[in-house]
Amino acid sequence: MSPVNKILAEYPKLDSTHGPKDRETVLSCLYEAMRNDIPGDIVEMGCHVGNMTICLLGMVKELGADKKVYGVDAFQGLPDKTAPDLTNDNCNRVDGGLKCSRKQLVENITGFDAGLMDKLVILEGLFSEVTGYPDQVCFAFFDGDLYESIKDSFDIIYPRVSPGGIICVHDYSNCHYPGVRAITDKYMSGKNDVCTIKSGVLIINKEGQNAGV
Numbered sequence: 001m002s003p004v005n006k007i008l009a010e011y012p013k014l015d016s017t018h019g020p021k022d023r024e025t026v027l028s029c030l031y032e033a034m035r036n037d038i039p040g041d042i043v044e045m046g047c048h049v050g051n052m053t054i055c056l057l058g059m060v061k062e063l064g065a066d067k068k069v070y071g072v073d074a075f076q077g078l079p080d081k082t083a084p085d086l087t088n089d090n091c092n093r094v095d096g097g098l099k100c101s102r103k104q105l106v107e108n109i110t111g112f113d114a115g116l117m118d119k120l121v122i123l124e125g126l127f128s129e130v131t132g133y134p135d136q137v138c139f140a141f142f143d144g145d146l147y148e149s150i151k152d153s154f155d156i157i158y159p160r161v162s163p164g165g166i167i168c169v170h171d172y173s174n175c176h177y178p179g180v181r182a183i184t185d186k187y188m189s190g191k192n193d194v195c196t197i198k199s200g201v202l203i204i205n206k207e208g209q210n211a212g213v
């Protein structure tokens with residue numbers, strides 16, 4: 001069984017934030033980056049209760065890789081929306097929604113496999129304020145839901161992504177989160193990286209040719 005299928009079958013689903021297709025897309029991209037020996041660590045911008053974090057850690061464990069997963073979150077609920085995030089249908093999340101705690105994240109991971117914690121670095125704080133990001137990144141998952149949060153994710157992480165590395169932007173095709181697409185298109189405009197959309201996730205292969213994973 002491939003590591004992607006093993007994790008999909010055996011690792012817990014902690015909440016309803018992502019469907020199975022999202023998980024498969026993100027894990028396939030991470031597997032691709034790791035199989036290609038892209039240097040650097042793994043970053044999740046918006047780790048919340050660890051639904052995806054546990055899968056990212058699982059891949060590091062399954063492949064026996066010498067990499068860390070950096071989970072970044074303020075655990076204070078979503079920051080306030082700005083104009084590009086507003087929709088006409090009022091269906092997107094309320095400001096301050098998704099509040100959770102670092103404790104909950106840690107308990108979710110240790111409750112399944114305490115050994116996974118050796119590979120996790122939690123950076124607690126606003127994306128723009130926290131320090132300790134890795135210098136080199138092979139794979140990043142952007143899941144901050146909002147224009148300013150995704151902007152911060154690009155500003156901080158994109159320059160650290162190694163050539164051939166992959167960024168997955170969640171909710172890129174989700175009409176309830178228009179700010180995600182607006183800032184992603186703006187940031188990527190004029191760049192030559194290969195971009196593909198799969199199950200609503202935008203896959204960016206930096207300076208690579210391989211975003212069809």
Ligand SMILES: C[S@@+](CC[C@H](N)C(=O)[O-])C[C@H]1O[C@@H](n2cnc3c(N)ncnc32)[C@H](O)[C@@H]1O
Nearest residue numbers: 046047048050051052073074126127143144149
């Ligand atoms: C949709 S949830 C992430 C779900 C998570 N990836 C998972 O798999 O469970 C979005 C998270 O991003 C965090 N977040 C959004 N903008 C942020 C910012 N600017 N700084 C820190 N955390 C932020 C929120 O606190 C929230 O926990």
